[in-house]
Amino acid sequence: MTPVVAQLDGRADAAVAAVRDQPVLAGAVVCLVVLLALAGWLIWRYLRRTPAGRFRAVLADYEEIAVLMHPNPDPDAMSCSLAVAELAGAVDTAATMVYPGEIRRPENRAFETVLDLEFERVESAGDIGPEQVVLVDHNEPRGFPGAETIDPVAVVDHHPGNGTGTRFTDVRTDDGACTTIFAEYFAELNWEFYEVETGVGDGTFDGTDVPDEMLPSHVATGMLYGIQSDTRSLTNGCSSADFRAASFLYQGIDGDLLNRIANPQVDAEVLDVKARAVTNRDVRAPYAYSDVGEVSNSDAIPQAADELETLEGVSAVVVVGQSDKTLRLAGRSRDDRVHIGRVIESVLDDVPMAEGGGHARMGGGQLSVDHLNGIGPGNGISREELREQLFNAMSGQQ
Numbered sequence: 001m002t003p004v005v006a007q008l009d010g011r012a013d014a015a016v017a018a019v020r021d022q023p024v025l026a027g028a029v030v031c032l033v034v035l036l037a038l039a040g041w042l043i044w045r046y047l048r049r050t051p052a053g054r055f056r057a058v059l060a061d062y063e064e065i066a067v068l069m070h071p072n073p074d075p076d077a078m079s080c081s082l083a084v085a086e087l088a089g090a091v092d093t094a095a096t097m098v099y100p101g102e103i104r105r106p107e108n109r110a111f112e113t114v115l116d117l118e119f120e121r122v123e124s125a126g127d128i129g130p131e132q133v134v135l136v137d138h139n140e141p142r143g144f145p146g147a148e149t150i151d152p153v154a155v156v157d158h159h160p161g162n163g164t165g166t167r168f169t170d171v172r173t174d175d176g177a178c179t180t181i182f183a184e185y186f187a188e189l190n191w192e193f194y195e196v197e198t199g200v201g202d203g204t205f206d207g208t209d210v211p212d213e214m215l216p217s218h219v220a221t222g223m224l225y226g227i228q229s230d231t232r233s234l235t236n237g238c239s240s241a242d243f244r245a246a247s248f249l250y251q252g253i254d255g256d257l258l259n260r261i262a263n264p265q266v267d268a269e270v271l272d273v274k275a276r277a278v279t280n281r282d283v284r285a286p287y288a289y290s291d292v293g294e295v296s297n298s299d300a301i302p303q304a305a306d307e308l309e310t311l312e313g314v315s316a317v318v319v320v321g322q323s324d325k326t327l328r329l330a331g332r333s334r335d336d337r338v339h340i341g342r343v344i345e346s347v348l349d350d351v352p353m354a355e356g357g358g359h360a361r362m363g364g365g366q367l368s369v370d371h372l373n374g375i376g377p378g379n380g381i382s383r384e385e386l387r388e389q390l391f392n393a394m395s396g397q398q
Contacts, residue, residue, distance in 0.1 A: 051170050052185035058154055058168045059084075059134075060091035066130040068152070069119075071101035071143030072299065075111045075261075076177050078119070079226030080136035080156065082219050083182035090212050096129060098122045100144035105299035107229065110264035114257055115222050125149050137178040139163030139171055142355075156181055160341070160357065173359075176238030179226035183245035191215050193252025220252035225261050236334070237361035270300045277304035277319050278311075282387065286315040286335065287394040289387050298323040302330035302364065309334065316340060318390050320383070327372055327383075329356065331363040343393040351381060 049057075059065065067084045069077040077099075085095040098120045103112055112119065122128055125146025133141075134154045140163035141147040154168040158175040172181055194214040227246050231238040234246060277290040288308055295301060298321070305319040315335035321328055329348075331340035341358030344365045348356040351372070356365025372380055381389075 050188045051181075052188040055154065055156070055168055055170070055185060056087055056091060056189065059088045059093050062093055062130075062132045062153075064094040064096070064130045065132045065134055065153075066128045067095055067097045067134050067136060068128070068141060068150070069097070069099040069136060070138040071099070072105075072108075073099045073101075073103060073119075073137070074105070074108055075222070075229040076179050076226040077137035078108070078111055078117065079179045079219075079223040080182055081119070082115075082117070082222055083179065083185070084134055084136060084156075086215060086219055087182075087185065094130075096120060098128055100147075104297055105303070106264040106266055106270065107261065108299070110261050111222065111225065114260045115218050135163070135165070139169075159359070172241075174239050174241070176234075176236075176242045177227040177230035177245075179223050179230070180239075180242045180245040183223060183227070183249055184241065186215055187245075187248050189213065193217060193220055195252075195254075215252055217252050217254045218257060220249045221254045221257045221261070224249040224253050225258060228262070237359055267297060267300070269295070269297050270303050273297075273300035273321065274304045274307045277308050281308060281311075283311070283314060284391055285313050287338075287391060288314045288317040289390055290317070290319045291383060291387070292319060292321040295321045295323050298326075298328050301328050305330040305332045308332075316343075316394050318344065318394070320386070322369060325369045326366050327369055329363075329365040331358070333361055333363075337396065338394050340394075343390065347386065347389045347393050 065084075065088060067081045069081050073081075081097040085097060088095040097118070100122055102121075103109055103119070111117075122144060124144055125141075128150070133150055133152045134156070135141065135152045136156050138159060139155045139157040139161040141150040141152070152163075152165045154165040155163055155171065156178065157163070157171045158173060158178045158181065159171075160173050161171070170181060175181060191213050192215070194216050196216045196218055224246060227242055227249070228234065231242055234242060273292050273295055276292040280292065281288055281290045288311065290304070290308055292301065292304055301319055301321040304321070305317055308314065308317045308319060309332040316331070316333040316338040318329055318331045318340070329344055331344050333340035339360045341356075341360065341363035344356035344358065344363045348354040348365050348367060351367050353371050354365065354367030356363065358364055372383070372386075
């Protein structure tokens with residue numbers, strides 16, 4: 001026997017003797033090793049779990065949740081809310097879909113009506129029943145009294161911001177639509193599609209129970225339109241993930257429902273506001289600005305911005321309009337030099353009680369007319385000064 005082997009044998013014999021002489025210590029060591037191995041396995045399993053799996057696990061821990069959309073929700077926000085409700089239902093969690101503000105834009109009303117949806121309008125945080133709240137398509141509660149008191153358990157969004165959920169956060173600013181994230185969840189969880197029959201011409205759906213982990217055709221249709229709406233039919237501000245999500249959802253859509261949502265009748269005021277935006281335009285190529293004055297339907301302002309952006313020679317535009325005592329801004333950009341969300345945010349940053357921001361291609365903001373006129377904190381800013389600052393910001397001078 002070599003000296004090295006003899007030395008190893010000696011250490012082994014000593015270890016066996018120690019275990020024999022101190023069984024309690026030996027048992028403690030074995031338990032510690034087992035616990036460490038179990039902890040390592042649990043950490044490994046958690047890290048390997050997809051975002052879809054982690055989100056589903058969070059939903060499963062509650063009997064009921066509230067899905068909170070941003071104020072005046074659009075099809076992207078509404079379809080995200082539908083997606084959460086489907087995922088929650090699959091783990092026996094009741095979901096209430098709520099929103100502050102109003103649903104007034106024609107495509108938004110068509111989305112709600114054609115898909116026969118049950119959303120609940122809230123005026124304050126106290127109107128939200130379930131204690132656990134999931135935020136979709138925005139990452140910080142806003143737009144109603146008590147919003148700052150809400151501490152969401154989960155946040156799923158594609159907008160820039162610092163809001164997080166206490167248990168789950170998935171914010172992907174490269175995606176053109178928040179719905180894209182939920183489509184990926186369904187794909188990761190291997191959900192399939194289920195065709196649901198509608199009532200004749202009334203948009204109601206039969207009472208057939210949808211099997212677990214199968215996405216109803218009307219929900220798939222809504223989700224596809226949510227992506228189309230936020231990316232201008234996959235032509236603006238979208239990523240490869242948006243195309244993959246649309247391809248996945250397309251397998252389960254109802255073409256007739258999609259057509260009815262995408263082609264609603266247009267409100268007469270929207271046409272008037274669009275006309276005013278074009279008539280009152282101030283073009284300093286390649287940028288444009290228009291003040292459409294007083295509007296009763298604030299959703300007409302972003303639609304006017306969409307219209308003005310189509311003008312030849314215009315690559316970025318901001319349209320402002322007044323609704324009640326609030327001045328609202330909507331911006332659009334096809335210019336890689338102009339991040340329109342940052343443009344609006346930078347101009348409104350020093351105005352008290354004002355807020356603004358958004359994506360590179362699409363942004364918005366609002367401010368109190370009283371603060372605009374210097375009533376309250378700050379010195380105010382005239383509409384002419386606001387226009388000049390927006391032009392300066394679009395041209396990179398601010």
